[in-house]
Amino acid sequence: xxxxxxxxxxxxxxxxEARTQRVWDLNHAVWFTLMGLGGGVFLxxxxxxxxxxxxxxxxVPTVDVVSFAAIAVGGAILVGDLxxxxxxxxxxxxxxxxxISWGAWSDLIFLxxxxxxxxxxxxxxxxxxxxxxxxxxxxRDGAGQALEIVAGxxxxxxxxxxxxxxxxxRAIPYWNSPAVPVQFLLSSAAMSVAxxxxxxxxxxxxxxxxxxxxxxxxxxxxxxxIVAHLLSRTDAPGKRESLDRLLRGCYRRLFVGLVLVAGTxxxxxxxxxxxxxxxxxxxLVVVCCVLLVAGGFWLRLLTLRVGIYPPVxxxxxxxxxxxxxxxxxx
Amino acid sequence: xTRWGMVIDADRCVGCQACxxxxxxxxxxxxxxxxxxxxxxxxxxxxxxxxxxxxxLCNHCEDAPCVTACPSGALRRRDDGIxxxxxxxxxxxxxxxxxxxxxxxxxxxxxxxxxxxxxxxGPEPVPSVPEAYAHQRHVRGAVSKCTYCAHKIDFGTENxxxxxxxxxxxxxxxxxxxxxxxxxxxxxxxxSNVSRYLAERGPGEVLRPDAETRxxxxxxxxx
Numbered sequence: 001x002x003x004x005x006x007x008x009x010x011x012x013x014x015x016x017e018a019r020t021q022r023v024w025d026l027n028h029a030v031w032f033t034l035m036g037l038g039g040g041v042f043l044x045x046x047x048x049x050x051x052x053x054x055x056x057x058x059x060v061p062t063v064d065v066v067s068f069a070a071i072a073v074g075g076a077i078l079v080g081d082l083x084x085x086x087x088x089x090x091x092x093x094x095x096x097x098x099x100i101s102w103g104a105w106s107d108l109i110f111l112x113x114x115x116x117x118x119x120x121x122x123x124x125x126x127x128x129x130x131x132x133x134x135x136x137x138x139x140r141d142g143a144g145q146a147l148e149i150v151a152g153x154x155x156x157x158x159x160x161x162x163x164x165x166x167x168x169x170r171a172i173p174y175w176n177s178p179a180v181p182v183q184f185l186l187s188s189a190a191m192s193v194a195x196x197x198x199x200x201x202x203x204x205x206x207x208x209x210x211x212x213x214x215x216x217x218x219x220x221x222x223x224x225x226i227v228a229h230l231l232s233r234t235d236a237p238g239k240r241e242s243l244d245r246l247l248r249g250c251y252r253r254l255f256v257g258l259v260l261v262a263g264t265x266x267x268x269x270x271x272x273x274x275x276x277x278x279x280x281x282x283x284l285v286v287v288c289c290v291l292l293v294a295g296g297f298w299l300r301l302l303t304l305r306v307g308i309y310p311p312v313x314x315x316x317x318x319x320x321x322x323x324x325x326x327x328x329x330x
Numbered sequence: 331x332t333r334w335g336m337v338i339d340a341d342r343c344v345g346c347q348a349c350x351x352x353x354x355x356x357x358x359x360x361x362x363x364x365x366x367x368x369x370x371x372x373x374x375x376x377x378x379x380x381x382x383x384x385x386x387l388c389n390h391c392e393d394a395p396c397v398t399a400c401p402s403g404a405l406r407r408r409d410d411g412i413x414x415x416x417x418x419x420x421x422x423x424x425x426x427x428x429x430x431x432x433x434x435x436x437x438x439x440x441x442x443x444x445x446x447x448x449x450x451x452g453p454e455p456v457p458s459v460p461e462a463y464a465h466q467r468h469v470r471g472a473v474s475k476c477t478y479c480a481h482k483i484d485f486g487t488e489n490x491x492x493x494x495x496x497x498x499x500x501x502x503x504x505x506x507x508x509x510x511x512x513x514x515x516x517x518x519x520x521x522s523n524v525s526r527y528l529a530e531r532g533p534g535e536v537l538r539p540d541a542e543t544r545x546x547x548x549x550x551x552x553x
Contacts, residue, residue, distance in 0.1 A: 013433030014386040016369050023424045023437070083422015083437060083471030090402035090421050100401035100425050169395040169429035170541040237540075312432050312537045313384060315371050315553055 029301035034074030039158035040192025042067035059123030106157035174242035179229035212275035219268035237310035263295015335517035341551030342511035349503035356502035363436035389545030396426035420472035
């Protein structure tokens with residue numbers, strides 16, 4: 001019997017075989033990672049009260065500079081990857097149903113509001129031209145706190161929407177799960193807490209045991225979410241092929257070795273060790289940061305690369321004609 | 331309310347690909363984009379082996395994931411159920427391509443082509459809708475797709491032609507099919523050709539039912 005699924009000679013779109021998406025790849029993985037990191041670093045800096053004492057660039061706290069830079073670079077990569085980059089402003093149009101539109105708005109709101117928030121701190125050549133603005137850039141007064149809350153809410157959407165973009169349509173079963181945006185959110189949060197702690201280390205400030213426990217909890221939560229996703233709907237057409245590639249096929253070493261073990265489980269363990277051993281904490285923080293960022297990037301890239309569509313039709317071995325070529329129905 | 335749809339009788343398809351070529355000619359689709367190919371697969375074993383055919387095209391889903399995913403609003407579902415891509419509005423995010431379970435959207439990376447419709451071309455013009463109705467060109471960096479030849483349907487409805495019957499008011503793939511395996515008409519009209527065909531040969535099946543997109547392209551005789 002010939003295997004159902006002869007590939008159409010013209011193209012690789014409609015297909016009777018499971019088909020891998022090739023539309024989004026490296027650029028999107030970088031963009032997803034930078035957005036997650038950018039939104040998360042801002043949130044972590046504000047929630048952990050770490051905007052002061054860790055250095056500044058032109059008066060703007062280092063954590064905020066890192067956050068803005070990551071989101072600006074991520075946004076530039078996204079715009080550059082569009083088929084028609086000069087039309088990027090149209091991405092704001094469909095907020096009713098499109099998560100990309102939600103993401104575009106949240107990026108814009110975040111950069112605008114967080115930019116406004118830190119504006120009074122800007123210092124150029126010793127002058128502080130915006131110091132007269134009526135709020136505290138560290139959110140210690142009502143107006144500053146209000147700006148922080150709006151920017152923080154936008155940052156949460158920035159960290160999550162890439163996962164939601166993948167999870168919403170049913171086309172690709174591996175993506176079509178709430179586990180994907182949750183993974184992206186937890187990965188972003190873990191990367192960001194580690195990045196902020198690394199900034200503390202570089203600034204010569206002590207990292208608290210509480211931060212290490214938080215890092216362990218986020219990494220552990222990410223591990224649980226990934227494993228739960230791997231164990232659900234394992235026989236669904238399309239997802240079965242995705243799991244094969246991740247766990248047994250071409251991506252096994254990268255996924256199991258780099259994402260699961262080195263990029264998620266190891267940081268969880270190291271963070272717990274760091275919480276208990278103050279002497280080695282600084283080194284462990286840096287190691288955790290490197291592992292989490294690398295693991296987070298590969299988590300996103302491999303998620304994209306195992307985006308597999310089931311066949312458009314699962315053909316019967318008997319075909320739609322009997323052996324004599326006469327119709328079998330009707 | 332009219333809801334245009336197509337019924338494809340897979341039993342009748344002979345795999346000639348005339349629909350594929352007719353579509354390409356009518357829509358002047360980009361070089362590597364085929365809106366309406368025919369997939370084929372083998373079944374049985376020698377000496378009883380046979381080839382089977384599955385004509386495919388955009389499913390013009392009622393719950394179209396491409397429309398939902400599109401950030402720019404370039405993709406929209408008309409009141410008559412046809413899902414259109416406005417290439418001038420498209421930003422090329424390709425979110426629609428990842429969201430479509432069928433692979434019915436095509437990203438055009440090469441230079442623009444100008445669609446020239448048959449009426450004024452060649453020494454012996456073939457009947458065609460006026461160019462005012464025709465798809466004029468494809469936009470580089472944008473996504474294009476099957477429109478059920480909406481330009482012909484619009485021409486037909488505006489000029490009193492019976493859609494799905496008159497050749498100038500019927501999708502090119504339907505007009506050209508020698509085996510008459512494609513039927514086009516109003517799914518919401520119980521007296522339409524598609525509704526009668528489904529009543530006789532149905533019920534209609536759909537591709538990727540797990541995707542729950544409620545396609546307007548339905549099949550009978552799917553193996």
